[in-house]
Amino acid sequence: MEGRATAPAAGTILNALATGTGAAFAIDLETTATVELDGSEDVSxxxxxxxxxxxxxxxRCIERTLEHYREAADLEASIRGGTVATESEVPLASGLKSSSAAANATVxxxxxxxxxxxxxxxxxxxxIGVEAAxxxxxxxxxxxxxxxxxMxxxxxxxxxxxxxxLEHDxxxxxxxxxxxxxxxxxFSADADVDACKRIDSMATLVAELALDGRYAEAMTVNGFAFCGALECSTQPVLEALPDAAGVSLSGTGPSYVAVGERNALERVCERWRDRPGTARLVRTRTDGATTL
Structure with a gap:
């Protein structure tokens, strides 16, 4: 019993650490998972x-999926384990939701x-993937x-x-x-949650902007607020703003994401390439995870 699926990465509009309300958008960097179920007792x-x-x-994604859908799939009792292998274009621990993409692809x-x-x-x-995370x-x-x-x-x-x-656009x-x-x-799990909660009023404003469809403005407010809370540099945000419609720290960093017109974003990438690391232009995604 074998299955394959792929799921895209995502960038941040609103970091959920402050209030529990968050917003994100899919981008065209993918993680692919191949799962094989067998008669073993273990998952590797x-x-x-x-x-x-x-x-x-x-x-854990395989284990929870089998637990949740065992009856619907009419699984034999012996099907409890298997293997999963992932391949990814998404850099790990970069703020681009590599864990979410891996979880969705595996589920x-x-x-x-x-x-x-x-x-x-x-x-x-x-x-299922959220609970596994x-x-x-x-x-x-x-x-x-x-x-x-x-997803x-x-x-x-x-x-x-x-x-x-709350919303899907x-x-x-x-x-x-x-x-x-x-x-x-x-790593997201290492973030200073208390510092983030101190900017809850700003996060509430970002949520209002996002729910009003003003995503680019929401991103920029989020970017400045969470760069401050998480002690990340605001310089990449400022370098993007002459051209980008919106820009933010993605997740808890270290990546930054900007949105706008293609030509404008190419100029943003040119400035960012003067920094150590990687700058690239990608497409956003209106579709989510899919089987292969």
Whole structure:
């Protein structure tokens, strides 16, 4: 029983650490998962781009998917384990939602192996990955904002404290985004949550802007606020603003994302390429995770 699926990465509009409300949008960097279910008792995983990486999240995604859909799939009692292998274009611990993409791809690949991928509600499947991320300790908020953008595509706004989707806008933020990723890594679970909660009034303003469809403005307010709270440089934000419609620190960093017209974003990338790390122009995604 084998299945394959892919899920896109995402960029931040509103970081959910301050209030539990978050917003994100899908971008065209993908993680692919291949799942094979067998008669073993164990689940094992490998991450192709990082053979020493912790595989708890993707393994837990298989376990939770089997637990949740066992009756629907009419599974034999012997089907309890298997393997998962992921390959990714998304840099790890970069703020571009690599964990959410890996979780979504693994859950959907498991459903593909079970023959259920075309029949299940995608938000329900997304929540399986969110719970697995909590189990694995890779997220503070549950990251439903990031996970739902990856699974559904477009822009999503969520209440992560209640695991509730507030808005889903497939039209999203235009066709392109610029990404700057410094060479260092930053793990979401290590973020200073108390510092983020001190800017809850700013996060509330960002949520109001996002719910009003003013995503680019929301991003920029979020960027300045969370750069301050997380002690990240605001210089990449300022370098983008002459041309970008909106720009923000993505997640807890270290990446920054900007949106706007393609030509304008190419100029942003030119400035960001003077910095150590990687700057690139990518397409946004109105579609989400899919089987292969």
């Amino acid at each position: 995983g490998t991450v192709g781009s990082a053979p020493d990486a912790d595989t708890t999240l993707i393994e 959907l690949a498991t459903l593909d192996a079970l023959g259920l991928a075309d029949d299940v509600d995608r938000l329900e499947a997304c929540l 909590r189990d694995a300790g890779v997220t503070v908020t549950g990251a439903l904002d990031d996970a739902s953008a990856s 559904l595509g477009g822009v999503t706004i969520t209440d992560n404290t209640e695991d509730r989707l 497939r039209a999203g933020l235009g066709d392109h985004a610029a990404i700057y990723t410094p060479p260092e890594q930053s």
